[in-house]
Each structure stands twice: as C-alpha cells, then as structure tokens.
Amino acid sequence: MTKRQPVVTDDLQRFVELVATLRRDCPWDAEQTHSSLRPYLLEEAHELLEALDAYDEATGRGSEDLKEELGDLLFQVVFHARIANDDGRFDLADVARGIHDKLRHRHPHVFGDVVAEDSGQVLTNWDRIKQAEKGRESALDGIPPTLPSLAAAQKVLRRAGGLGLEPDGPVGDPSTDPDALGDLLLSLAATAHDDGLDAEDALRGAVARFTRLVRRAEALAAIDGIDLREVESTVAAHYQKRALAEPGHG
Numbered sequence: 702m703t704k705r706q707p708v709v710t711d712d713l714q715r716f717v718e719l720v721a722t723l724r725r726d727c728p729w730d731a732e733q734t735h736s737s738l739r740p741y742l743l744e745e746a747h748e749l750l751e752a753l754d755a756y757d758e759a760t761g762r763g764s765e766d767l768k769e770e771l772g773d774l775l776f777q778v779v780f781h782a783r784i785a786n787d788d789g790r791f792d793l794a795d796v797a798r799g800i801h802d803k804l805r806h807r808h809p810h811v812f813g814d815v816v817a818e819d820s821g822q823v824l825t826n827w828d829r830i831k832q833a834e835k836g837r838e839s840a841l842d843g844i845p846p847t848l849p850s851l852a853a854a855q856k857v858l859r860r861a862g863g864l865g866l867e868p869d870g871p872v873g874d875p876s877t878d879p880d881a882l883g884d885l886l887l888s889l890a891a892t893a894h895d896d897g898l899d900a901e902d903a904l905r906g907a908v909a910r911f912t913r914l915v916r917r918a919e920a921l922a923a924i925d926g927i928d929l930r931e932v933e934s935t936v937a938a939h940y941q942k943r944a945l946a947e948p949g950h951g
Contacts, residue, residue, distance in 0.1 A: 717793060720779045724787065735784055738777065745773045754909065806830065825863050840864055851901050854890040867891060917944040 723730040749770040756763040782793040807830050809815035810823065817823045828840065837843055840860045844853060861867065870888050873881030893900035918940040922929050929937050 716775075717779055717783075720776070720783050724780075724783050730780075733780070733784065735781060738780065738784075742777045742781075745770070745777055749774050750905075754905065806834075824859070828860060828863055849901070851886075851890060851904060854887055855894060855900055858887075858891050858894045862894065914941065914944050917947065 725731065752763065752766045752770040756767050778796070779793060782791070782796050786792040805812050807827050809826065809830070810817035815826060817826060831843070832840060835843055840863060841857060844856050844860075848856065858868070868884070868887050868891055871881045871884035875882040875885045890900045893903060918937070919929055921943050922940045927936065927940075929940065
C-alpha cells in the first residue's frame, strides 16, 4: 500500500502568516536580524540533535520531542525568510524553489540518465555536481570554517577520499606534541570513515555515556554523604566502579 502523502500547504501557510504577524506586531520579533538570530539557530539545531539522540527508531519513543524540535528549527528557517522578504531580498517560496531545483539537479540517478550503484557513488556524484555548480577549484572548497573539528575532519576525509588521498599516521609523541595528537585524532576519524562509521555520532554517544556514569557516581556518593569534588581520586574511583557495576550504566 502506498503511504499517504501529507497535505501541508494549509498548515504551512498558516504558520508563515503567523510569523509575518509576529514580525509586524511583536517588538522583539520586529527588531531581529539574520545576525541576531545566529545563537538561536545554533541552540535549536543542538536541541534537535539531542532529541534525535533520545529518539527510538524501533518504537517511535521520543516522537513528540522530535516533532517539537523540528518545529522550532522550522521557525528559524521561516523567520530568516521573513526577514529577507521584509528587506526585499527573497521569500520562503524562493527558498523552497531553490532547494527543490537543487535536489533535482543533484540526483541525476533519479531524475536523469546517470547510474549510481550505491550510496557511495551518490555522494561522489553529489560532490562533483556541487563543485561544478559553485565553480570551485578544489574539492575542499566550501567546507564551512565554523564546523566543529570532528565534523570538519569527516568532510575533508570524504572529499579527499574521492581523490584517492588519505592522511598519514601520527609522527611524534601525542602525549607531548600537539601536532602528533592532532594527527592521531585525524587518523581515528579516518578509521571511522573507512569503516562506514560516523565519528561525530560515536564521540557524542561516548560523551553521553560518560556523562551518565559521572552523574550516577555523584548520586551514589551523595547517598553516603560524600561530595566527589572534595575527596581523593581513589574515593572517586570507588564510586565510578560502583556506577559501572550497575545494570544499564551505559
């Protein structure tokens, strides 16, 4: 059975009109600019990532939070488009038309005669088309300088891999040489890339697990009337070991 395609036109138009009203009648919304909204865009993106981390693909648990955070990010998109419209630059229809046309152009294996045997070939074609569109001379042009280091590493590795290039291993002692440490971290990201893993997601998951472990160790110590900030490391290690021993600590 073909899945029903949702009709979003009416609800989306109602939302666009709401944002226009806020922009006109709310003093705070009226004074915002593209620049002033930057921190809110980042905040909403990170909150969406948090909701995605908590979302269970199998059961759908967390769907309400995910839906809410997607809405918050959509607000940012519509708000920026409204500001641009007020400035006479472009509107939301231009944004939608642009992304529609771009996606059609970058999927020639769907809308054209190009054959893509697997997702890897899709990405290679995507990068090639994008480079031609932007008139870029290097395969590495266009990687945002604001990307977190690990995400930037993955992008560089993927594009360099398309050229048959890969980083050398670390030279020197990573414990004393920052350059060697950086090379080691890049090598780990390269290993993840070669194995089809997302290093950013892997590290985020490890940080989340360690965060839960620390909080549980703090809670166990608090039950005994102990503040881990005020004790020897051996005591802290004792509570960490206890936290690790609990079921589901990860």
